[in-house]
């Protein structure tokens with residue numbers, strides 16, 4: 258099935274799943290309450306957002322320079338950089354790096370990029386054991402699902418569902434609450450750490466710091482600190498868009514990410530990690546950063562839309578998006594779901610197969626309003642739609658439909674036709690995309706023009 262057909266299919270099913278929607282809405286309500294409190298830490302939040310948006314704009318406009326700076330500094334400090342053009346290259350490079358160490362197990366932190374390049378299944382098919390150490394990632398790994406939301410991968414699952422899922426895996430009680438579930442997963446991880454040989458860990462990166470050649474990672478559970486301190490080899494996987502200019506900018510980005518990501522003033526553990534120095538007691542002796550493009554340079558090549566590379570993956574835009582709430586993260590069929598995914602994925606994966614995501618929006622502008630990086634999300638969706646048509650991705654049937662629609666809308670005679678004919682036309686035009694679970698809106702009995710003429 259083509260991604261667009263799959264999307265239609267999945268959205269129809271997801272929109273009928275009220276139970277899942279209720280769970281998502283509860284999460285979103287909690288998020289909004291926390292967000293309000295976290296935002297109160299700012300004396301001048303507008304200035305913080307302006308500063309962050311400017312810094313990321315500067316990086317995006319000069320990405321080649323900043324990436325080379327990062328690489329040079331990291332090498333000077335004793336680390337290594339591996340460049341990967343696409344997902345396949347990245348997977349092969351990572352497996353090769355692990356194989357060289359002789360490790361049989363890999364401890365992983367949460368990384369959306371790892372999901373994007375389907376790393377876990379590749380590692381497992383290469384006879385490596387993969388242990389997810391983030392609670393959310395661990396849950397969806399046990400459930401064999403894709404992440405639902407970029408910050409909260411198991412957002413769609415109720416506590417009851419999660420407890421039942423983990424009961425057979427690690428013996429979590431069937432009526433466990435969120436705190437108990439987190440504690441159980443933490444205990445399971447600690448037991449693993451104690452008995453396993455921690456040779457290799459793979460982490461993501463929230464930011465790559467160009468002037469220091471270091472990697473900034475933020476988390477709430479402390480497991481990243483644990484695995485990066487204990488492993489002999491630390492492999493960082495990061496998109497080329499993760500660069501920030503300087504270590505001095507970290508006090509702008511960490512609080513913004515915490516505020517908009519989870520509604521915290523600051524996440525509990527914030528680490529800046531690099532190659533081991535003589536003063537470090539606990540750190541990997543080998544530190545390698547795999548820099549992955551995987552379509553990001555396609556977006557970089559679009560001057561009108563490249564601003565989307567400023568995204569810090571806080572997930573706030575999905576939390577306020579009525580479409581995301583209704584259809585859920587899985588329906589998008591890509592790791593980066595919600596408004597930002599709808600902007601970036603057609604560029605990164607190809608308009609031919611993914612242009613439909615840019616149409617999955619009400620264009621209400623909630624996403625643009627909340628984005629801490631001031632990304633003009635809803636207008637980028639319109640720009641994508643423009644590009645899609647200009648590049649000839651609209652099918653003949655679609656073009657004919659809109660041609661007929663325009664003709665009809667511009668004809669006074671047609672607009673004054675009876676409501677039953679207009680309702681019939683509406684249903685004929687939008688039958689497939691409207692789906693079976695939604696009732697069609699009914700047009701008014703008389704057009705505005707008719708009412709005006711009647712003098713009412």
Ligand code: SF4
Pocket residue numbers: 517567568569570571572573574575597624627628629630631632634
């Ligand atoms: S687009 Fe903005 S709101 Fe959405 S995830 Fe990225 S930074 Fe957050």
